Amino acid sequence: xxxxxxxxxxxxxxxxxxxxxxxxxxxxxxxxxxxxxxxxxxxxxxxxxxxxxxxxxxxxxxxxxxxxxxxxxxxxxxxxxxxxxxxxxxxxxxxxxxxxxxxxxxxxxxxxxxxxxxxxxxxxxxxxxxxxxxxxxxxxxxxxxxxxxxxxxxxxxxxxxxxxxxxxxxxxxxxxxxxxxxxxxxxxxxxxxxxxxxxx
Amino acid sequence: xxxxxxxxxxxxxxxxxxxxxxxxxxxxxxxxxxxxxxxxxxxxxxxxxxxxxxxxxxxxxxxxxxxxxxxxxxxxxxxxxxxxxxxxxxxxxxxxxxxxxxxxxxxxxxxxxxxxxxxxxxxxxxxxxxxxxxxxxxxxxxxxxxxxxxxxxxxxxxxxxxxxxxxxxxxxxxxxxxxxxxxxxxxxxxxxxxxxxxxx
Numbered sequence: 001x002x003x004x005x006x007x008x009x010x011x012x013x014x015x016x017x018x019x020x021x022x023x024x025x026x027x028x029x030x031x032x033x034x035x036x037x038x039x040x041x042x043x044x045x046x047x048x049x050x051x052x053x054x055x056x057x058x059x060x061x062x063x064x065x066x067x068x069x070x071x072x073x074x075x076x077x078x079x080x081x082x083x084x085x086x087x088x089x090x091x092x093x094x095x096x097x098x099x100x101x102x103x104x105x106x107x108x109x110x111x112x113x114x115x116x117x118x119x120x121x122x123x124x125x126x127x128x129x130x131x132x133x134x135x136x137x138x139x140x141x142x143x144x145x146x147x148x149x150x151x152x153x154x155x156x157x158x159x160x161x162x163x164x165x166x167x168x169x170x171x172x173x174x175x176x177x178x179x180x181x182x183x184x185x186x187x188x189x190x191x192x193x194x195x196x197x198x199x200x
Numbered sequence: 201x202x203x204x205x206x207x208x209x210x211x212x213x214x215x216x217x218x219x220x221x222x223x224x225x226x227x228x229x230x231x232x233x234x235x236x237x238x239x240x241x242x243x244x245x246x247x248x249x250x251x252x253x254x255x256x257x258x259x260x261x262x263x264x265x266x267x268x269x270x271x272x273x274x275x276x277x278x279x280x281x282x283x284x285x286x287x288x289x290x291x292x293x294x295x296x297x298x299x300x301x302x303x304x305x306x307x308x309x310x311x312x313x314x315x316x317x318x319x320x321x322x323x324x325x326x327x328x329x330x331x332x333x334x335x336x337x338x339x340x341x342x343x344x345x346x347x348x349x350x351x352x353x354x355x356x357x358x359x360x361x362x363x364x365x366x367x368x369x370x371x372x373x374x375x376x377x378x379x380x381x382x383x384x385x386x387x388x389x390x391x392x393x394x395x396x397x398x399x400x
Binding site for chain 2: 005006007009010012013014016017018019024026027028029030031032033034036037039040041042043044045046047048049050051052053054063065087088089108109
């Protein structure tokens, strides 16, 4: 009288997706089986191929199919700058600015004690080795400006500075196109504190 | 320099899930590959097993692993009542009321001209055959009270009544525990129009 077992197993398995609870998992399962059988088959294949093919780049830690990703191998990037981001998505966002031509290191996470992720879980010794290769002159920390991202930035900068690596942090402030009326007080306070002298 | 192809394929494949756009698909893909590799493997297996095992029940049209589902085969259900619902989830909701012991017919959708789903796409001739089996005395329409659900109910009742089948619709009204102050005017108007005489 209950739901058949392979359906239950599918609903349970869908819950590994981020933000998917029991209700959405149920809706997804029925939707796939009723309206998206071809898509569901493609999804199963894509999952298996990606799990088999993708690994971490030996240099920047992002997901790639090769030992070292194309970006790290590129001769057109400035190897003296190393930008540290939390995720590959953040790396893509940085690339879309067309304002950076250095290399990256992807943490694949952030320091988050509440989730049991300390510096050890992020394997920061790999970043340290990467930043101390003799070519990198400046590490630009571009973690998020959330509590966890800020804690990560603080930890990283202490760790890197103690090894004599030059460290910077991307700027906080009023967004481009932003109106003071609609900016939160914390951001505005920070923009004031970090004001820059204008050229005369 | 672009995202590797098996990663792109996975992001694209995840978009077959309902309500998942390019941004969430990207987030899901990285989350699975970074933090949920075991879960992703289980999901791939579960999808393939479910696609292979599940089909529509010959009698009630829900998803099942057998020719006819356990509920339709049960001798403890009242075969003279047939409740028509849109989805298996709605059937589960009806079961949770413990107020119904008849059988079901699951439309697996609703009449929705905007999505190109007319009566033909729902294979309503199967419901008609099911309702005209000589055992069913009453068809209870329990489609949603949305525009599409109401249109479906209207179409079904016309179709069934023209064949001499007795049709009813679940009641609209103020929810149990509901306060008039917080009920929308449409619901309250309907509750007034469909008021019931009280026993003296």
